[in-house]
Amino acid sequence: MLGFAMRRLVQAMIVMLVVALLAFTLFRFVGDPVNQMVGVETSLEQREALRESLGLNDPVPVQFWRFISNAAQFDFGTSYQFRQPVSDLFAKRIPATLELSFVSALFALIVGIPMGVYAGLNRESAVSKLFLSVSLVGISLPTFLIGILLIFVFSVNLQWLPSFGRGETVQIGGWWTTGFLTVSGLKALILPSITLGLYQMTLIMRLIRAEMLEVIRTDYIKFARARGLPDRLVHFRHALKNTLIPVITITGLQLGAIIAFATITETVFQWPGMGLMFLQAVQNVDIPIMSAYLLLTAFLFVSINFIVDILYFLIDPRLRVERA
Amino acid sequence: MSDVSEKQTESVIATDRDTGAPDTMSAFGRFMDSDILHSFLRSKVAVIAAIGTFMFFILAFTAPWIAPHDPFDLASISILDARVPPIWMDYADPRFLLGTDDQGRDLLSGIFYGMRISLIVGFCSVIAAAIIGISLGLVAGYMGGRVDAVIMRIADVQLTFPAILIALLIDGAARGIFGSLDREVFSFWILIFALALSFWVQYARTVRGSTMVEKNKEYVQAARVIGIPSIIIMVRHILPNVTGPVLVIATINLALAIVTEATLSFLGVGMPPTQPSLGTLIAIGNDFLYSGEWWIAIFPGLALALLVLNVNLLGDWLRDALNPKLR
Numbered sequence: 076m077l078g079f080a081m082r083r084l085v086q087a088m089i090v091m092l093v094v095a096l097l098a099f100t101l102f103r104f105v106g107d108p109v110n111q112m113v114g115v116e117t118s119l120e121q122r123e124a125l126r127e128s129l130g131l132n133d134p135v136p137v138q139f140w141r142f143i144s145n146a147a148q149f150d151f152g153t154s155y156q157f158r159q160p161v162s163d164l165f166a167k168r169i170p171a172t173l174e175l176s177f178v179s180a181l182f183a184l185i186v187g188i189p190m191g192v193y194a195g196l197n198r199e200s201a202v203s204k205l206f207l208s209v210s211l212v213g214i215s216l217p218t219f220l221i222g223i224l225l226i227f228v229f230s231v232n233l234q235w236l237p238s239f240g241r242g243e244t245v246q247i248g249g250w251w252t253t254g255f256l257t258v259s260g261l262k263a264l265i266l267p268s269i270t271l272g273l274y275q276m277t278l279i280m281r282l283i284r285a286e287m288l289e290v291i292r293t294d295y296i297k298f299a300r301a302r303g304l305p306d307r308l309v310h311f312r313h314a315l316k317n318t319l320i321p322v323i324t325i326t327g328l329q330l331g332a333i334i335a336f337a338t339i340t341e342t343v344f345q346w347p348g349m350g351l352m353f354l355q356a357v358q359n360v361d362i363p364i365m366s367a368y369l370l371l372t373a374f375l376f377v378s379i380n381f382i383v384d385i386l387y388f389l390i391d392p393r394l395r396v397e398r399a
Numbered sequence: 400m401s402d403v404s405e406k407q408t409e410s411v412i413a414t415d416r417d418t419g420a421p422d423t424m425s426a427f428g429r430f431m432d433s434d435i436l437h438s439f440l441r442s443k444v445a446v447i448a449a450i451g452t453f454m455f456f457i458l459a460f461t462a463p464w465i466a467p468h469d470p471f472d473l474a475s476i477s478i479l480d481a482r483v484p485p486i487w488m489d490y491a492d493p494r495f496l497l498g499t500d501d502q503g504r505d506l507l508s509g510i511f512y513g514m515r516i517s518l519i520v521g522f523c524s525v526i527a528a529a530i531i532g533i534s535l536g537l538v539a540g541y542m543g544g545r546v547d548a549v550i551m552r553i554a555d556v557q558l559t560f561p562a563i564l565i566a567l568l569i570d571g572a573a574r575g576i577f578g579s580l581d582r583e584v585f586s587f588w589i590l591i592f593a594l595a596l597s598f599w600v601q602y603a604r605t606v607r608g609s610t611m612v613e614k615n616k617e618y619v620q621a622a623r624v625i626g627i628p629s630i631i632i633m634v635r636h637i638l639p640n641v642t643g644p645v646l647v648i649a650t651i652n653l654a655l656a657i658v659t660e661a662t663l664s665f666l667g668v669g670m671p672p673t674q675p676s677l678g679t680l681i682a683i684g685n686d687f688l689y690s691g692e693w694w695i696a697i698f699p700g701l702a703l704a705l706l707v708l709n710v711n712l713l714g715d716w717l718r719d720a721l722n723p724k725l726r
Contacts, residue, residue, distance in 0.1 A: 090556050101568075105575040215708040217658045219665045220700045223681065227688055227697065238689070335561040342666055343685075357571035357668055365571050376559045 083384050087377045094373040098366035099142045102152070103135075105362055151367035156359050161367045165349060170251045171241055172341070172348035176333045178264050179272035184326065187279030192315060194280065195287025207284075210277035218336055222270040222343035229266060237263050239345035271340040275329045282325055286318035320387070327383035331376040438720045445720075448712035455706050459514040466508035485694050498694045500683060506694065509680055510702045516676040517703070520587070521657040524594035525649050528656075531595055532602025533645065537633045539603065540610025551607070554600045562597035563659055569593040570668045586671050590663065594656050601648050609641035647721055651714035654707050661703055677703040 117125075126132055130141060145151070151161035194203040213221075230238035242259030244252040254260025290296060291314055299309045338350030345351070349368065356364035439445050458465070485498040485506075497506040539550040557565065573589040613619060614637065622632050663669035664678030665685075672679055677699050684696025 089552075090559065093552075093556050101572055101575075105572050211711070212704075212708065215654070215711050216704050217662055217665075217707070219662055220681065220704060223685060223688065223696055223700060227693060231689055231691075231693070331559070332561050335564045338567070339563070339662060339666065354567070354666055354668075357567050357574070360571060360575045362575060365568065369568060372560070372564065380559060 079388060080385060083381055087381050090377050091373060095143055095146065095370060096139070098146075098369045099139050101369070102142065102362055102366040103131075103138060146367075146370055151370070152363040154356075154364050155361045156355070156364075161363050164352060164364070165367065165371065166250055168347060168349045168352055170253065171346060172334065172337050172350060174254060175264065175267055175271060175340070175346060175348060176330070176337055178268040179333055180275065180326070180330055182268050182272040183275035183279055183329075187276040188283055188315075188322075190276075191280040191283025192287060192310065195284040195291065196310060198288065203284075206280065210280055213273050213277040218270060218274065218339045219343050221273055222266070222340060225266045225270055226343070236266050238266070241347060267340050267344045267346055270343065271333060271337060274336070275326075275333060278325065278329065279322060282322060283315075283318055286321060287314060290314045290317050323386060324383055327379055327386070331372075331379050334375060335372060439716070442716055442720075444712055445716035448709045448716065451705070451709035452713055455514060455709065456518065458511055459518045462508070462511035462515045466505075466511045468505040468508040470504040470509045470512055484692075485698075497698050500680070500695045501687060501692075506698055509675065510677070510699050513675050513677040513680050513699060514702060514706065516670060516674060517657050517660060517678070517706070520590055520594070520660045520670070520676065521653050524591045524598070524656045524660070525653050527591055527595035528598040528652065529602050529645060529649055532599035533606050533638070533642075535599065536603035536606030537610055537638065537641075540607035541614055541629065541633050541637065543611075547607070550603065554603055557600050562655070563662060565597040566593040566659055566663060567666075567668065569596055570663065574668075586669065587674070590660060590669050593663070594659060597659070598652055598656065601652070602645060605644050605648060606641050609644070610637055613637050613640050643721070647714070647718045650710070650717050654710040654714060657703070657710070658707055677706075 130138060133141075149162045151165075153159065154161050154164060157164060190206050194206045197203050216224075226238045229236045237259070240263060241254045242261075242263035243257040244254050244260055245256045246252050254264055296309060296314055299313050304313075334350075337346075337348060338354055340346065341348045341350040342354055349371075352364060353368040355361070356368070439449075463469070497510070499505055500509060535550050535554075539547040570589060570593045573585075573592065577585055577589070610633075619632060619636055622636050627636075660669055660676060661678030661681070664676050665682045667682065670676040670679050672683065675683070680699035681696050681703070684692075684694075684699065687693075687695050
């Protein structure tokens with residue numbers, strides 16, 4: 076177990092190092108940092124002095140080391156657009172993205188699992204076929220289009236729900252803002268989280284359905300039925316439990332995808348999160364924000380992958396025996 | 400970049416032709432007799448999806464001849480025609496079947512032309528991604544050792560990120576590097592480059608796997624023994640034997656590439672409004688959604704959804720049909 080975890084940790088660190096190198100290359104060589112910081116009338120000598128004081132004349136490995144150690148202390152430089160430290164900008168926007176992603180993942184699980192179980196148990200029923208067709212449409216529709224359609228129906232035509240922003244938010248602790256505690260905040264969460272979670276929901280539904288179809292044919296399910304256990308027990312205690320291992324893996328990996336796809340949803344709904352800021356950075360070539368976002372998301376993905384690997388190991392006893 | 404890729408496509412096509420040339424007629428006969436055709440004709444969904452996809456292709460590529468208006472002809476566009484509703488609504492204009500956009504361009508023609516741009520970008524990026532992926536996969540699988548380790552580690556790292564993020568990052572970086580150049584010309588190439596670099600991994604992994612199997616077979620060893628250089632063995636001997644699964648990946652990735660392109664254009668980092676793809680049209684329409692002019696966003700959106708759905712269904716069927724386990 077420990078050896079396995081260590082191997083994975085080393086791999087994760089190598090990935091992070093490669094990503095850091097990429098982020099550094101982006102930061103240092105795409106767009107001249109000095110040009111972005113000075114005005115037109117700055118003299119060449121002043122530019123050179125600034126260059127020296129920023130350490131841009133040091134050897135590249137020294138600069139890379141400085142970049143990593145700064146990043147480890149959450150210092151990602153100053154945004155070209157906002158003239159503020161990148162880390163402050165991110166800190167302000169992280170709660171919005173995390174709350175949206177959390178609600179979307181919850182939606183995907185709470186709706187996707189029962190639909191998948193039903194479709195797996197009643198393979199031929201009309202409702203299952205409807206679920207499958209709907210899920211195919213859900214996979215084919217691009218995220219931004221789903222968002223636009225939802226806004227069109229629920230905000231423009233029915234005027235039930237807001238189409239942009241987070242509603243009223245409440246500040247908790249020093250810096251965390253939450254939309255969970257006000258009615259308008261909760262209402263504002265509904266459309267974006269459905270938009271963001273729909274793809275994951277269809278994915279989970281299809282996965283559970285496929286796994287259920289397989290599990291239901293196994294001998295231990297037949298045996299449980301022969302023992303006269305009620306359907307509810309057989310389906311949920313015996314069958315569903317054994318389908319959950321791949322679901323946990325996929326959900327974990329999809330959590331990363333949710334945070335990445337939040338960029339699109341946040342743009343459609345003008346949700347004030349990291350994704351929206353990253354997109355504005357791409358449009359305005361704000362390199363420090365781009366490289367910081369790259370590092371942050373990479374760190375998130377790598378940690379999620381790591382945790383999923385460990386979880387996998389803890390949940391499935393068969394894996395433990397094989398590796399030991 | 401483009402020169403290299405063109406040459407490589409030519410060589411790929413040339414090798415295919417070389418191996419297929421001696422018995423073209425019998426190849427056709429084999430196809431008519433094959434399991435694939437049989438399974439295709441038996442699957443209603445596949446036939447419908449194929450007809451649908453084919454119709455979209457025809458509409459898109461004959462757009463200049465069949466579209467009722469030319470949305471790029473500034474002389475025929477009048478701002479007075481802006482935001483005319485579809486023909487079944489009040490205040491409609493019989494010249495514009497699906498209404499017009501904010502600049503008075505006919506929406507139906509705009510959709511045909513937009514589909515054309517979406518499909519061209521989709522095809523080019525799929526071909527580019529396949530060329531990168533197949534070459535790297537071949538080299539990694541054939542060479543093995545350190546070359547293999549480096550290429551596959553890069554692939555692993557990239558696989559941890561969703562393609563859309565990578566495309567966004569490359570797009571942003573390219574804007575930083577080529578910032579001074581003409582954006583209207585370069586958007587197209589930056590887009591294809593970004594999409595190709597986001598989607599090459601799948602090809603590389605698949606081709607690497609089959610190459611590792613093929614390279615130990617006798618025909619490859621025989622070729623090596625008589626002293627044929629590695630590069631020729633890879634291109635002429637192994638390549639034709641590992642391209643089967645690539646076709647499936649390419650079909651599924653075409654749908655994915657179209658969606659990603661539309662998303663990037665919607666986000667404002669893809670095709671510019673002067674050469675609108677479906678995504679750009681939707682982005683333009685999105686601004687007018689709240690003021691009641693819903694058709695500007697919804698019709699291009701429907702076109703995009705139907706196009707992707709058809710290509711997806713075709714890809715799904717192809718994957719199942721070529722999967723020996725499911726036969």
